[in-house]
Amino acid sequence: MDKEGRYNGNKAGEAWAIALSEDGQYLGSTSYDGRINIWDVFANGAKIREFETKGSFGMAIDLSLDGRFTASGHENGSVYIFSNDTGRLLHSLPGLVNSVRSVAFSPGGKLLAAAGHSKVIALYDVSSGEQVANLLGHGAWILSLDWSDTGEFLLSGAFDGKLKVWSIDQRACVATHTETDMALWSVKWLPKIGRSEGFATAGANRSISLYREATGG
Template sequence: MSKQYLTTHTIDHAHPTDIFSLSTTASQILSSSGSSSIQVHSTNQPDFPLFQTLDNAHKLGCHHTAISRNEQVAASVGFGGEIKIWAAQDDGRWGERTEIVDGNKAGEIWAIVLSEDGQYLAATSFDGRINVWDNLANGAKIREFETKGSFGMSIDLSVDGRFTASGHENGGIYIFNNDTGRLFHSLPSLVRPVRAVAFSPRGTLLAAAGDSRMIALYDVSSGDQVATLTGHRGWIFSLDWSDTGEYLLSGAFDGKAKVWSIEQRTCVATHTETEKTLWSVKWLPKVGKNEGFATAGANRSISFYREAAGG
């Protein structure tokens, strides 16, 4: 069974350079790029108007953003190695709360993820470590996980906060138990480098993808690989699960966004807004029964899609 999505709007030239990261709330989408500013657009209006610009957020540009699930805290990391923490204001705008300064060098900090309440930030590093900081304790580092992986290219945190997963340049995929601080699984990787990892909403599955152009699904409890999803013709840079865990969204170097049915283990929709790289793809909040998603990348635009059926 296939699904059909229609392009509802495109924000052309949303940034002057490649857009590397998208993060969403119930009413906003944050986008970051190789330029210094972060853009905030409203998603509860048909034309997705610009709501706020975080000027000069990162002098050398921003490659990753993250938002806590309670939507009260955001984080961004720049090419200069700086990490900024943002707090949601009463009027819906974002204000800078603190900056994590921990001797970070340019390129040392890469992928980031926030805990559900935004108190903790985890990030991968160029030498394979995973660092965890407490945002309420002046950005103090509270934990450091050591892996046998090289450059950490991706990271995710399970919804219940129990597990942290990371993907690495040499193909390593690691799952750590946050309660014990110990390695839970070192997974056999068929995707190297591993540019994206994502836990399913219930935390039972981990999706991983990268330069092999396929998506591997792992059972978190056992560490076994349970499925392989193939169809992209380029490196896969971004993965995102739907709220129910029924579908997985992917974006790749081939400019295609694909929607995968987890039950059917197959692609049910493919969309191409551009032939240029899609660096980031994200599901949007449902409108009625209709699912939607956004894509962004090397064409410097943000495209929005909604499911054609439903109401």
């Protein structure tokens, strides 16, 4: 960490995507040449891990809520899961052949969702690396994924402005919303209040849309 509190790698502009662990201790980033870096924020920003891949542009990253695992998605369609405890590659995951734009661990860390230009959401078992499901229905690049607080639902936003809510138990889409025909760059569940599960979206139409319920408007 430099004097201005910035995390620096070896080359300017090498960081593309970032992710922070739930407790704020670990910060991860991807690079244009496929490296995955992990810093310990509580230790003055010391780099604790540098994972090497096959060199493809790292487009997406996520840390499990407990900070034990890092997942990365790459331009060549590769998806990796690393152990932050051991510094080893756990799984090189199959199933996606086009650029991966988003990866997301479920709240309990049992599943990993990955999606991108293939227009498919792949679900993987984190412990075994097995692909357990494909969620089909999007007709455009999927740009963003987010799990609900309980892990019951998965949110996805696409380049054509369509937002989908997926039931993980049913392995099916339970709601589709379209506020715009412009790209949804980010989708995010709001903090859960009681039984209400709302979410927000932001995209190329320069607005933020709020939804009150998982399956409603």
